[in-house]
Amino acid sequence: MDTAQNPGSDHKKADPPKSVSAYLDPNYWNQRFSNEEHYEWLKDYSHFRHLIQAQIKPNSSVLELGCGNSQLSEELYKDGITEITCIDLSSVAVEKMKERLLSKGYEGVFPGCLLKFLLLFPSFCVFVLLEFDTRFNNR
């Protein structure tokens, strides 16, 4: 998706990987997120808002899987959905997301790595799971 389709994103476009399998490599994502502040892989929140609003209530606990550097969590927060956990396999994405959310004062939004997430939350926690184009690493 180029920036013309993705006007909210950085103008500096990341180089595409040499092969599709690079999407399975955490190093690809760490390197990419080191050089990129914001990119929406799908359309921005305004295109999904009506679907999300119909399904997710303000008191829901939301787990965003593969958050990258998307602004989805911020948009949800602005819409009153404030209990959000964003996780990503890229430690760079997680650290940058933490910094960004903290600097904006979004309390209640928790970025974390997948492993930490599994350790932190007991099995009785109920989440609405949001997955936007994660491209799972299922090795």
Ligand SMILES: C[S@@+](CC[C@H](N)C(=O)[O-])C[C@H]1O[C@@H](n2cnc3c(N)ncnc32)[C@H](O)[C@@H]1O
């Ligand atoms: C195509 S990007 C989508 C990012 C964001 N959801 C968006 O829509 O802009 C895929 C993201 O999923 C993450 N990812 C891939 N496999 C993952 C896994 N097994 N667990 C958590 N995150 C994963 C990548 O690091 C990357 O941030």
